[in-house]
Amino acid sequence: xxxxxxxxxxxxxxDRLKKSYDIPKLKNVDNEQKQQGIITEIExxxxxxxxxxxxxxxxxxxxxxxxxxxxxxxxxxxxxxxPENYHHMLDAVQFAPFLGEEVSCHLIxxxxxxxxxxxxxVANTQRRREYxxxxxxxxxxxxxxxxxxxxxxxxxxxxxxxxxxxIVLVDNNYKVLAWNKKAEQLFGKPERDVLGTSLLxxxxxxxxxxxxxxxASSRSSATSFKEIFKREKRNRxxxxxxxxxxxxxxxxxxxxxxxxxxxxxxxxxxxxxxxIAEENLARSEEQFRLMVEGARDFAIFMLTPDGKVMSWxxxxxxxxxxxxxxxxxKDFSFLFTPEDIxxxxxxxxxxxxxxxxxxxxxxxxxxxxxxxxFATGVTTTVRDEKGDIIGLVKVxxxxxxxxxxxxxxxYLAEASKILSSSLxxxxxxxxxxxAAVPKIADWCAVELLNAGGKLExxxxxxxxxxxVKWAKELRKVAPPDMNAHHGLxxxxxxxxSELYPVITDDLLVRIAKDKKHLKLLRSIGFxxxxxxxxxxxxxxxxxxxxxxxxxxxNYKQSDLAMAEELGNRASLALENAGLYKTSQDAVALRxxxxxxxxxxxxxxxxxVKIFTQLLHQHSLQIGDEKAIKHLSKMDKQLNKLIELIYxxxxxxxxxxxxxxxxxxxFDIDASVKEIVSVLQEGSKHKxxxxxxxxxxxxxxxxxxxxxxxxxxxxxxxxxxxxDKVVIHLSSDNNNVTVCIEDFxxxxxxxxxxxxxxxxxxxxxxxxxxxxGLGIGLYISSEIVRRHHGKLWVESDTGIGxxxxxxxxxxRDKKPNGVQVL
Amino acid sequence: MSKRIIVVDDDDGILDxxxxxxxxxxxxxxxxxxxxxxxxxxxxxxxxxxLLDVLLSGKDGRxxxxxxxxxxxxxxxxxxxxxxxxTAADGAKACRADDFIAKPFEMKELMEKVDQYTS
Numbered sequence: 001x002x003x004x005x006x007x008x009x010x011x012x013x014x015d016r017l018k019k020s021y022d023i024p025k026l027k028n029v030d031n032e033q034k035q036q037g038i039i040t041e042i043e044x045x046x047x048x049x050x051x052x053x054x055x056x057x058x059x060x061x062x063x064x065x066x067x068x069x070x071x072x073x074x075x076x077x078x079x080x081x082x083p084e085n086y087h088h089m090l091d092a093v094q095f096a097p098f099l100g101e102e103v104s105c106h107l108i109x110x111x112x113x114x115x116x117x118x119x120x121x122v123a124n125t126q127r128r129r130e131y132x133x134x135x136x137x138x139x140x141x142x143x144x145x146x147x148x149x150x151x152x153x154x155x156x157x158x159x160x161x162x163x164x165x166x167i168v169l170v171d172n173n174y175k176v177l178a179w180n181k182k183a184e185q186l187f188g189k190p191e192r193d194v195l196g197t198s199l200l201x202x203x204x205x206x207x208x209x210x211x212x213x214x215x216a217s218s219r220s221s222a223t224s225f226k227e228i229f230k231r232e233k234r235n236r237x238x239x240x241x242x243x244x245x246x247x248x249x250x251x252x253x254x255x256x257x258x259x260x261x262x263x264x265x266x267x268x269x270x271x272x273x274x275x276i277a278e279e280n281l282a283r284s285e286e287q288f289r290l291m292v293e294g295a296r297d298f299a300i301f302m303l304t305p306d307g308k309v310m311s312w313x314x315x316x317x318x319x320x321x322x323x324x325x326x327x328x329x330k331d332f333s334f335l336f337t338p339e340d341i342x343x344x345x346x347x348x349x350x351x352x353x354x355x356x357x358x359x360x361x362x363x364x365x366x367x368x369x370x371x372x373x374f375a376t377g378v379t380t381t382v383r384d385e386k387g388d389i390i391g392l393v394k395v396x397x398x399x400x401x402x403x404x405x406x407x408x409x410x411y412l413a414e415a416s417k418i419l420s421s422s423l424x425x426x427x428x429x430x431x432x433x434x435a436a437v438p439k440i441a442d443w444c445a446v447e448l449l450n451a452g453g454k455l456e457x458x459x460x461x462x463x464x465x466x467x468v469k470w471a472k473e474l475r476k477v478a479p480p481d482m483n484a485h486h487g488l489x490x491x492x493x494x495x496x497s498e499l500y501p502v503i504t505d506d507l508l509v510r511i512a513k514d515k516k517h518l519k520l521l522r523s524i525g526f527x528x529x530x531x532x533x534x535x536x537x538x539x540x541x542x543x544x545x546x547x548x549x550x551x552x553x554n555y556k557q558s559d560l561a562m563a564e565e566l567g568n569r570a571s572l573a574l575e576n577a578g579l580y581k582t583s584q585d586a587v588a589l590r591x592x593x594x595x596x597x598x599x600x601x602x603x604x605x606x607x608v609k610i611f612t613q614l615l616h617q618h619s620l621q622i623g624d625e626k627a628i629k630h631l632s633k634m635d636k637q638l639n640k641l642i643e644l645i646y647x648x649x650x651x652x653x654x655x656x657x658x659x660x661x662x663x664x665x666f667d668i669d670a671s672v673k674e675i676v677s678v679l680q681e682g683s684k685h686k687x688x689x690x691x692x693x694x695x696x697x698x699x700x701x702x703x704x705x706x707x708x709x710x711x712x713x714x715x716x717x718x719x720x721x722x723d724k725v726v727i728h729l730s731s732d733n734n735n736v737t738v739c740i741e742d743f744x745x746x747x748x749x750x751x752x753x754x755x756x757x758x759x760x761x762x763x764x765x766x767x768x769x770x771x772g773l774g775i776g777l778y779i780s781s782e783i784v785r786r787h788h789g790k791l792w793v794e795s796d797t798g799i800g801x802x803x804x805x806x807x808x809x810x811r812d813k814k815p816n817g818v819q820v821l
Numbered sequence: 822m823s824k825r826i827i828v829v830d831d832d833d834g835i836l837d838x839x840x841x842x843x844x845x846x847x848x849x850x851x852x853x854x855x856x857x858x859x860x861x862x863x864x865x866x867x868x869x870x871x872l873l874d875v876l877l878s879g880k881d882g883r884x885x886x887x888x889x890x891x892x893x894x895x896x897x898x899x900x901x902x903x904x905x906x907x908t909a910a911d912g913a914k915a916c917r918a919d920d921f922i923a924k925p926f927e928m929k930e931l932m933e934k935v936d937q938y939t940s
Contacts, residue, residue, distance in 0.1 A: 606925040607834035613928035
């Protein structure tokens, strides 16, 4: 049992500790000299002290603690503090050198805490001391039989605590004999808690076995071992320790082992992170390589900044058909067409990429076999860490099909527009051929059967006009053989289009008429062609031929589908043009008929009129009242007939542009008055004149009179239930206006714009239809128009109509009085 | 003695109508569909008036009119030209016809002219 010493303890504390707890050996020392004596005794090991309690009166408790620990770090030092110096003391303990673990500060009033600490200290110090003894008994060369050696050993002991590695001494059963500060940190337990316990307890069973295994083998061979062990910390984190075990005092039966632990968790984690990163990098590089290689549809080139090929992928190889040797190190301009090379496109592309970081390009690209495909892609720069350009990546793919589809659709749309633009089929077909070049074809020709049943070339288009001339010559020299089993004659015979995706020399040999023809055909350099028929309802009347030559493109089925669609549309247009011509001919025939008919009708009607009047005269002489009545009605009807004939003649004259005007200044008010007086005769409607223009107008009095007369006649005709027609005459500085107002059936809005059209009739389903040819208003409007005037109408169904015409007062006067319009 | 009028028109209907009209008005009428009768005119058998159609089949009334007016024997005979074409008035004036009337016309209208030239 050890001893408990108090230095300058208050009596109250001393008493309470003695009373409250069973600590009989507490010896309080008040005198400083006595205190020194006790310290000396401890140093000399004449007494064994478990714990020293330092009272609040002691001036420098830290130095006493240091001194005590220097002698024996197993002694517990309990420093009592007042509330005033408590915190200061805590700091001092923490930072003072040479203080062992067993120093603690307590507030003097926490008597319970102090007692507990004391109890613990006594028990613990004893236990540790027992192990110390055990180590001694194990023949560990612990110097210390004399005080200098002992002191040196203590210094070493203290210094070990400052080592950056965990240093542990175990016996051959792995029981811990010593444990420095770093070991405490590594394993999370103070030395006092682990002394005498097994070091293996800190490791999992698997690691324990490993440890024992290594230990056994290295012990038998008397070597040290260095291994990595893992353990799980209390917070479940994995700790990685590098363990370096060395056997001391070989040859002794119970020799201890010095084990140095280094925590390499962070290092390992770092290492692992680096390794994973490296693996990822390697993997992504591999993936990238696979991706580049796998991008079969894309050609990918790595270029030097001046455009030499450094590497390429298999997609590029497949697409272009070159071998690697033919490409690597070569300038990438071999991809470009001669036209683009002339335009320095390759150079421009690199410059653009270097300037902007990327350059997009859509080009026709050349394969090894000389054929072309339309490529779309992008060239981007590749820079190193410093930002210097180390190369360019050019990626592109074959979009010929898509491009062809787009071009085909665009062409079809344009062609359709052309077809609907004119009914002159020769012009439209020629425009269609022109539009096909060069996007759809290098050559495009349209041929049609002429009136003589011979195939005639309507048009041939090529972007070079010299070649067009040459082709026309060729056509003359070698006209198509209508019995041929290929080409346009065959297409026309069968009605089926022909597609020649690739024109081989064999084919040329087959279709050539003779050697000269063959030579010519070869010189054109055909690569592909398609021919579609042009047919009407009955038979094929021609065809359109599309040919590719210098651009070396090949037609596909999809191109033929477009061409056939175009053929269909063109055929329809041809048919329409034919129909239009027929209808135009019919219109001309009708106009001509009207002209002739109206002319021819005049003579017999004149004759009939004369006879009627003669009979009328005769009846008057003999006083036959009935005959007089009938004959005057007959004469009236004849007048109507004459007017109709007259109007028909006018219409045909207007149509032919042969209506003549005899213009001079005339008094329009007087003119209107005269017409009214004539029409009033025999009309049940009262024709009233409202106002006056008071102007002299310039024009053909008779024609204007015809307009007035026509409008009044209409007003009467279309107001059968009304009893009047009103004529409003007015003028301003610029115009005279005549308005004929009726109170009749009126017209619906939809007719208002159309009543002035030739042969337009208002057909009303509800009202009865009025007789007429629908030409009176047409003639009137033409007359007014040619007088630079205006004719218009306002009307409401059931209320009536107001027809207006106005004539300008100022216009260029033709002095000779006759104006042919 | 009644006045003599020669009517030239290639249309029988017109010839008949004019003949009937003029006859009933008391004129002596000679008709011709081709105008040959006008070529045989002598000082002795000059008519008092000629009604001449502008368009004859195969012949031009205006040419006939002009040649009559150019002939010393016949140039005093008044000529009224008739046409279905109202615009033919200018042509009639050009060939020195005395008057012009367009078909179809009122009987009264023509009779006024006829009376005017024969009185």
